[in-house]
Amino acid sequence: RKEVEQDPGPFNVPEGATVAFNCTYSNSASQSFFWYRQDCRKEPKLLMSVYSSGNEDGRFTAQLNRASQYISLLIRDSKLSDSATYLCVVNLNNFNKFYFGSGTKLNVKP
Amino acid sequence: EPEVTQTPSHQVTQMGQEVILRCVPISNHLYFYWYRQILGQKVEFLVSFYNNEISEKSEIFDDQFSVERPDGSNFTLKIRSTKLEDSAMYFCASSEAVNRVSYEQYFGPGTRLTVT
Secondary structure (H helix, E strand, O other), rough: OOOOOEEEOOOEOOOOOOEEEEEEEOOOOOEEEEEEEEOOOOOOOOEEEEEEOEEEEEEEEEEEOOOOOOEEEEOOOHHHHEEOOOOOEEEEOOOOOOOOOEEEEEEEEE | OOOEEOOOEEEEEEOOOOEEEEEOOOOOHHHHHHHEEEEOEEEEEEEEOOEEEEEEEOOOOOOOOOEOOOOOOOEEEEEEEOHHHHHHEEEEEOOOEEEOOOOOOOOOOOOOEEEO
């Protein structure tokens, strides 16, 4: 079983739409969770950490559900510039080792 | 804004040759990482480094790989005898532990390694 699983998409949405991605993780001992975005052939860029209480940064909201072992990312009012692959990253039990999901591709169309 | 830098941006080498990929992490960061991403595949953890030693490594990080922090700024990944399947983008990342719970990593632009 994969440590981190994501729907690969693509999610094709119009500008202004709200879109949500989920990511499931297999190990209940996972401690830290992150969303990164990756543009084609570029490095991953940190979007936000995911905290137990949920957190919001502008149009982006992240949630953690430990009982069901998933994290989510909600993007409101999608912009063309949001088009990218969104990577879910999980840190196991505070060891300095990280698991990346395969990413969910988002295409925002005019 | 401080950033992670990597050199070279592209390295072409012949099978069996040794390569050294170089990274300069963000200056006040304490944790350093190498990842690889084969074209079209996911980002894979290779190794993490803290306090001048490896703290974690993956199954991929076998005896042909080694890491070093030769001075106060550089962090290197050496591949001793490259194989065709080592062709990938190699990313360096660094982080500072935030209350030892969250490790927000910042990535360099990557080195594309092509083994022929």
